[in-house]
Amino acid sequence: MKIYISADMEGISGVTNPDFLQPNEPNYEYGRRLMEHDVNAVIEAAIESGATEIVVADSHASGNNLRLDRLHPSATLVAGFPRDHYMMSGLTSDFSAVLFVGYHARHGMPGVLSHSYWFKNMTVNGMEVGEIGFNAIYAGLLGVPLALVTGDDHASEETKLIAPQAVTGIVKHALSRTSAICLSMEQSGILLSAKTKEAMERINDLVPFPINFPVEVRIEFFHSGQAELASSVSGVRRIPNSTIVEYKADDARTYYRTMEIMATLANTARFF
Ligand SMILES: [Zn+2]
Structure with missing residues (x-):
């Protein structure tokens, strides 16, 4: 096991x-x-x-x-x-x-x-x-x-x-x-x-978390500089006039990797 x-x-x-x-x-x-x-x-x-x-x-x-x-x-x-x-x-x-x-x-x-x-x-499919x-x-x-x-x-x-x-x-x-x-x-x-x-x-x-593809992910950043960088990632859309971006994942790799790339980018964007 x-x-x-x-x-x-x-x-x-x-x-x-x-x-x-x-x-x-x-x-x-x-x-x-x-x-x-x-x-x-x-x-x-x-x-x-x-x-x-x-x-x-x-x-x-x-x-x-x-x-x-x-x-x-x-x-x-x-x-x-x-x-x-x-x-x-x-x-x-x-x-x-x-x-x-x-x-x-x-x-x-x-x-x-x-x-x-x-x-x-x-949020994932609307769940925080x-x-x-x-x-x-x-x-x-x-x-x-x-x-x-x-x-x-x-x-x-x-x-x-x-x-x-x-x-x-x-x-x-x-x-x-x-x-x-x-x-x-x-x-x-x-x-x-x-x-x-x-x-x-x-x-x-135990049963695995019940969820099907496509999975909808929304991520809210602390400032717009982070949201701008994140929205340059393929498949990611920024919600206008907000620090929120969203993407749809059709497979587990896209689900995790897209978030991970955005986290790395967000960490590089200075506020001041
Ligand atoms: Zn930790």
Whole structure:
């Protein structure tokens, strides 16, 4: 049984603010250790539950946060950036499930370090989504169900709206966008193990996110410079006098890659 893990950093145990998220920040090395702790706890429990092959995609920033020499020896690591299908790189239809570790709520919502890539808002077929939803739908387009999401209480709430059957592991409760009540590493390790095992037991009953092609995606940017750049991407249309663009995807690759290219462009457009 092949299991795919997409690991982000904002929803990891103990991570509360941007000090943990980038190599030049004071708590980054500590943040990496915390991330390795959560990811390894999930891998170990997945193996104990029958996983025979595990691929972990390091899906935060440059994709170089997890250190191979500290990662569970049974897993294969997808690392580095850029790469096709960034947070879902390497996922194929023959995986039994995807697990999201260290995920977070979408932009504008309460929750630790909430955001949606570099966008203000995203909708898929009219439904507001963040990274949890967008990536779960991508997995669904490949026929792979979402089995587990770990993060704070708001990531859990968001998951319940998108994929009610998925198990959620709450490793911290948000007090604000940059503070939380955090489980100890020991407690979160026990919780992540138990929740992963619960998710693995349910795999045969899970259904992939129900959606058909074509899929309609709308993305709202923070400023018009970003929307202008994004609208130069083939197949993308800007809604006049707005910072919103839209596109239709007839296949899973177009669905993900178009968003991904727009995120990269948006990140290069300076406001001032
Ligand atoms: Zn991240």
